[in-house]
Amino acid sequence: MTGMASNNSKHDSTVFMRTQAFGSGFNDKRISKEHMKLTTIDGQQIKQAVGKWKDKPGNLIMMLHEVQGCYGYVPREVALKLSHEADVPLARIYEVITFYNYFKLQPPGKFNIAVCMGTACYLKGAPELMQELKNRLSIDEGQTTGDGMFHLDGVRCLGCCGLAPVVAVNGRVHAKVKKGDIIDILSKCKKEANS
Amino acid sequence: MIRAKINGISLRVPEGATILEAAEKVQIKIPVLCKHPDLPPTAACGICIVKLKGMNKMLRACCTPIEEGMEIITHDPEIVEVRRSVIELILSKHPNECLSCGRNRNCELQKLAGDFGINEQSFPQYLADIPADNSTKSLVLEPRKCISCGRCVHVCQQMQNVWALSFLERGFDTRISPAGDIQLADSPCVKCGQCSAHCPTGAIFEYDETGKVWELLQDENKYCIVQIAPAVRVAVGEWFGFKSGANTTRKLYAALRRMGFRAVFDTNFGADLTIVEEAHEFVHRFTKEPTKLPLITSCCPAWVDFMEKFYPDMVDHFSSCKSPHQMVGALSKTYYAQKQRLDPSKIVVVSIMPCTAKKHEISRDREMFASGHQDVDISLTTRELARMIKQAGIDFPNLPEEDADHMLGEYSGAGTIFGMTGGVMEAALRTAYDYVTGGKLKNVDFENVRGLQGVKEGTIPVGSHEVKVAVAHGLSNVEYVLNKVREAKKNDRVPPYHFIEVMACPGGCVGGGGQPYGVTDAVRNQRGDGLYEDDREHKIRYSHENPFVKKLYKEFLGEPRSEKVHHLLHTTYRPMPEYKR
Ligand code: SF4
Ligand code: SF4
Ligand code: SF4
Ligand code: FES
Ligand code: FES
Numbered sequence: 001m002t003g004m005a006s007n008n009s010k011h012d013s014t015v016f017m018r019t020q021a022f023g024s025g026f027n028d029k030r031i032s033k034e035h036m037k038l039t040t041i042d043g044q045q046i047k048q049a050v051g052k053w054k055d056k057p058g059n060l061i062m063m064l065h066e067v068q069g070c071y072g073y074v075p076r077e078v079a080l081k082l083s084h085e086a087d088v089p090l091a092r093i094y095e096v097i098t099f100y101n102y103f104k105l106q107p108p109g110k111f112n113i114a115v116c117m118g119t120a121c122y123l124k125g126a127p128e129l130m131q132e133l134k135n136r137l138s139i140d141e142g143q144t145t146g147d148g149m150f151h152l153d154g155v156r157c158l159g160c161c162g163l164a165p166v167v168a169v170n171g172r173v174h175a176k177v178k179k180g181d182i183i184d185i186l187s188k189c190k191k192e193a194n195s
Numbered sequence: 196m197i198r199a200k201i202n203g204i205s206l207r208v209p210e211g212a213t214i215l216e217a218a219e220k221v222q223i224k225i226p227v228l229c230k231h232p233d234l235p236p237t238a239a240c241g242i243c244i245v246k247l248k249g250m251n252k253m254l255r256a257c258c259t260p261i262e263e264g265m266e267i268i269t270h271d272p273e274i275v276e277v278r279r280s281v282i283e284l285i286l287s288k289h290p291n292e293c294l295s296c297g298r299n300r301n302c303e304l305q306k307l308a309g310d311f312g313i314n315e316q317s318f319p320q321y322l323a324d325i326p327a328d329n330s331t332k333s334l335v336l337e338p339r340k341c342i343s344c345g346r347c348v349h350v351c352q353q354m355q356n357v358w359a360l361s362f363l364e365r366g367f368d369t370r371i372s373p374a375g376d377i378q379l380a381d382s383p384c385v386k387c388g389q390c391s392a393h394c395p396t397g398a399i400f401e402y403d404e405t406g407k408v409w410e411l412l413q414d415e416n417k418y419c420i421v422q423i424a425p426a427v428r429v430a431v432g433e434w435f436g437f438k439s440g441a442n443t444t445r446k447l448y449a450a451l452r453r454m455g456f457r458a459v460f461d462t463n464f465g466a467d468l469t470i471v472e473e474a475h476e477f478v479h480r481f482t483k484e485p486t487k488l489p490l491i492t493s494c495c496p497a498w499v500d501f502m503e504k505f506y507p508d509m510v511d512h513f514s515s516c517k518s519p520h521q522m523v524g525a526l527s528k529t530y531y532a533q534k535q536r537l538d539p540s541k542i543v544v545v546s547i548m549p550c551t552a553k554k555h556e557i558s559r560d561r562e563m564f565a566s567g568h569q570d571v572d573i574s575l576t577t578r579e580l581a582r583m584i585k586q587a588g589i590d591f592p593n594l595p596e597e598d599a600d601h602m603l604g605e606y607s608g609a610g611t612i613f614g615m616t617g618g619v620m621e622a623a624l625r626t627a628y629d630y631v632t633g634g635k636l637k638n639v640d641f642e643n644v645r646g647l648q649g650v651k652e653g654t655i656p657v658g659s660h661e662v663k664v665a666v667a668h669g670l671s672n673v674e675y676v677l678n679k680v681r682e683a684k685k686n687d688r689v690p691p692y693h694f695i696e697v698m699a700c701p702g703g704c705v706g707g708g709g710q711p712y713g714v715t716d717a718v719r720n721q722r723g724d725g726l727y728e729d730d731r732e733h734k735i736r737y738s739h740e741n742p743f744v745k746k747l748y749k750e751f752l753g754e755p756r757s758e759k760v761h762h763l764l765h766t767t768y769r770p771m772p773e774y775k776r
Contacts, residue, residue: 076375080774089358090774094374098363105375 043081045070045171048159050086060088060096064103069155071171072112073104078171107170109144109151111189114168118157121165125179129165130154132182149193150186199265200248214245214256218269225269226278226307228285229344230257231393232715233701234354237345242281242307245269253277279311285342287318289396296340296397301712303395304342325370330380332402332558333551334391338370341398347371347390354701356671357501359384371398374774381775383504387497387670387699388551388576388708401551401576401709405583408573411543412455419543420531421451422460422523422603425614426549426704427577429725433711434581435591439718440725445596450589451547452597460527461599462546463606465519466613466622468747469494470738472516472764473619474626475755477694481631481662487511489665489680489692492619494518496556497699497708499768501670506677507770512695515765519613520546520553521563523603524570525763530751531602539568546574549614549707552699562766576709607741608639608733615723616668616703617644617651620696624655624662626739632658639736645727647702647716650675652692664694669701 049066053059063082067074074097083090097103115121115130134140137150144151158166163175167185174185196207201218208217213236218225229240236258244253248266256269268274286308293299328336343362348371351360359382363372373382391399411417428444437443448459473492480487493499493514502509517525524546528539546553553574557563563570575583584591599605609625612618621641628636643653644664649672655662665676676695683690700706702719705726735741752760 076776079375089352090374091352091358091361094363095361097375099365 045159045173046078046081046085050082052159054086060086060093061100064093064096066156068103069153070112070114070158070168071107072109072114072151072153073107075107076105107151110149110193112151112153112168112170113185114153114155114158116156116158116164116166116168117154118161118164120157120161124165126154126165128179129167129177129182132179133167136182136186150189197261197263199261199263199267201267202269208261211260214254214259214261214265214267214269215243217261218256218267223269225256226310227257228303228307228342228395229346231346231395232713233393234346234349237349239343239345240281240285242278244274244277246271246274275311279313280317282307282311282313283317286313286316287320288322289342290322290339292340297400297403298397302397305396323368323370328379329402330378331384331386331555333386333554334379334384334388335400335402336371336379337398337400338372339398340396341371342396343369343371344395346393346395347399350389350393351384354669354671355385355387355389355699356674357383357385357387360390377774377776383773385497385500385504385670385699386552386555386708389700390708391551392706392708392710392712392714401578402554403579404554404573404575405579405586408545408575408583409586411545411573416541417543418458418537418541419456419545420458420460420527421456421545421547422462422465422520423447423451423547424462424520424549424704425466425611425618425726426707426710426722427547427580427614428729429614429705429722430549430710431577431581431584432591433713434578435584437592438721440721440723442725442729443591444729445598446591446594447547448599449594449597450584450587450591453589453594454583454587456545458527458531458600459597460523460603461606461610462520462523462548463610463613464603464741464743465521465523465526466494466610467607467738467741467744468522468764469516469519469613470609470619470622470626471744471748471755472760473514474623474630474739476514476516477623477627478630479756481627481660481693489690489695490514492623492696493766493768494613494619495552495698495700495704496550496559497552498670498673498697500552500555500771501673501699503768503771504773506673508681509677510768510770512680513768515761515767517562517764517766518553518556519610520548520574521556521570521766522764524557525565526603526747526751528566528568528570529763530747533751534602539566542568543572544570546571547577547580548574549577549704549710550574550700551576551708560766565763577707578709578711581711602743602747605741605743606733607738608730608736609738610741611729611733612726614704615645615726616647616698617641617666617696618703618726619698620644620664620666620694622738623694624657624664625737627662628657629737629739631660634658644696645723647719649701662694663692664696665692666696668698668703670697670699673697 049063053062067078079093117126137145141154165177167174167177198207204221206221215225225243228242229237238255238258243256245256246268293305325338347360352358359373362369412419429440432441432443451459477490491512524544527544528542532539557571557574609622621644625639644651644666651666653664667673667676680690705722706714706719
């Protein structure tokens with residue numbers, strides 16, 4: 001092979017870095033406008049997921065795990081942002097997503113409810129919130145309601161412990177949730193679905 | 196050294212050699228399918244299996260290093276049977292479409308099926324129903340014909356560092372695709388075509404425009420002009436029994452005339468012109484605008500595409516020169532048209548290129564329409580030209596030699612080495628030396644920018660100055676050079692180079708994505724040697740001394756870097772999104 005020994009930094013490292021002095025991050029000019037319009041995506045969350053796993057082995061899978069926990073699937077917009085934030089080629093991300101049956105590219109339900117089970121949220125009452133959701137939706141963790149409307153998951157720390165306990169609906173974070181708020185959250189979703 | 200035996204023949208090979216390489220040393224050919232001599236093994240297909248004497252286990256010869264004392268059997272009835280089954284299994288997932296496939300007669304799978312005398316369908320056929328991707332004007336992906344060898348994925352990700360292609364899913368459902376089933380045109384693909392040059396089957400194939408060219412050649416209302424790129428002349432012969440590197444320039448001129456082209460030009464003329472412009476640009480920045488250094492070459496459209504997507508911060512460092520064939524295209528429809536009193540709207544310019552990226556380049560933005568028409572109408576690859584010569588019934592090896600047509604056909608030795616990595620740099624330095632010092636070089640051969648090392652760096656004395664240069668080829672090698680520049684700029688230091696040449700394809704255009712199949716470093720070198728020989732045989736070895744280039748400036752263009760020059764021969768660049776979707 002012609003001089004391939006040189007400096008392809010992606011060659012054999014598990015963290016595939018595309019070193020970039022030029023604007024990495026969410027305002028990266030190389031992401032077309034299309035991708036910027038999804039406002040519900042909390043860039044902070046992806047940044048934190050990346051920060052948390054960046055230097056650990058198997059990191060990409062863990063990051064995707066976290067993303068899926070939050071959205072119920074891996075939306076393309078999020079995959080693109082993850083690619084830029086973590087410096088992993090998008091092609092690699094899709095290789096991993098499609099390799100494992102676990103990862104989904106389509107939303108499993110109309111509303112993906114993610115209850116944070118991280119330490120802070122756990123201590124501040126996440127289990128109670130989870131139970132309430134299970135009761136009201138009559139499904140277990142990891143399941144989708146019969147009408148395809150709700151999907152429920154317990155996820156790892158969402159990275160906003162200051163707001164604990166948190167529940168994310170399609171990536172939108174509800175802060176300091178109390179048991180009594182659950183019914184509100186659900187009825188808002190239903191209203192949104194009907195409008 | 197390691198001692199071993201293959202089929203009873205004793206041999207000694209260096210440590211680390213694979214069984215496959217060792218067998219070649221003693222004239223034994225082990226069949227391969229996923230292994231390409233240019234690439235590390237992917238060990239995907241299993242056709243190269245061999246046995247160790249007295250053992251039942253089978254090893255893959257392409258990826259197993261030979262060990263001291265091994266006794267290897269490469270061929271026996273059982274091994275042949277297993278290999279046959281491997282082929283039959285692959286065929287059970289592969290459409291029987293050889294007769295209507297572009298790879299007919301040079302497909303590696305077809306060849307193996309022939310060698311093994313496969314004459315029936317032993318397994319029920321299961322064909323994946325994946326549509327072809329026709330989204331680019333450069334390449335057509337037909338994942339149905341893919342045998343999952345992994346070559347293109349390695350090429351696109353590791354060799355080219357583009358990461359447009361990947362495998363999706365796994366096992367039986369594995370398929371090649373850009374990230375997340377989008378179209379190639381929406382992916383970061385830079386159309387270098389290296390994937391197509393390495394694919395063993397017809398799953399990745401150049402966007403074929405030979406039919407269109409035949410039609411235009413028949414059209415009496417059209418005046419068809421053709422030009423050939425430097426690297427074509429030393430490679431096309433491979434499909435007609437010539438050795439790699441054999442210079443067939445003048446036979447090509449003859450063949451093109453017989454095919455019906457009214458004027459036969461040479462892109463090497465455009466290369467000379469590019470050098471004059473680029474050397475002026477370099478000298479100007481070197482003496483007056485040092486903040487715009489390093490100057491980076493722009494004659495490779497795949498590289499331009501890559502820069503716009505991955506290094507948009509380098510836009511200002513790019514040479515504004517168009518690539519040589521675009522210059523010849525623009526001049527054909529202006530200068531030549533005026534001289535010959537031709538209506539430019541009737542002129543058709545066809546470029547014969549080693550390249551699939553040029554197919555995209557010809558309509559990439561409105562600056563490629565500088566003459567008021569599309570400057571180059573069609574760009575064919577070397578492979579397409581070779582097929583056309585065969586279709587035309589031309590006995591290529593025995594053709595008489597002819598010359599190119601005047602005005603845009605003559606070239607200097609400097610123009611021809613454009614086709615090899617380091618060649619653009621070398622040609623530009625020759626002319627820049629003259630511009631800066633007003634004198635001639637004692638030795639015009641710049642040996643330290645030649646050769647196949649991935650990155651070549653050096654300091655070239657030009658008069659009382661030192662010019663620091665870097666040459667990179669194969670896009671994965673760019674990172675090393677450009678990161679140094681970025682680093683320096685970030686820290687307000689002077690960048691470590693004045694002049695950088697990049698060509699997307701390993702080896703430069705001699706190893707281009709549209710060149711005859713089977714490229715290895717040996718082949719790249721042979722083709723390159725052919726160009727250096729062409730250079731040495733030319734009396735004129737400075738681009739600016741090409742008398743027709745001088746005449747062109749005098750009669751038509753005016754001064755280098757003039758307004759007319761800028762309009763016709765220069766262009767601009769802009770940052771592009773990596774993914775369109
Ligand atoms: S043409 Fe080049 S960049 Fe595009 S898919 Fe093929 S190897 Fe990758
Ligand atoms: S497209 Fe060609 S090179 Fe790529 S994996 Fe399929 S058969 Fe191999
Ligand atoms: S190196 Fe030459 S053949 Fe390859 S993409 Fe660039 S111009 Fe085309
Ligand atoms: S524990 Fe819930 S956000 Fe950190
Ligand atoms: S050639 Fe060795 S596994 Fe394919």
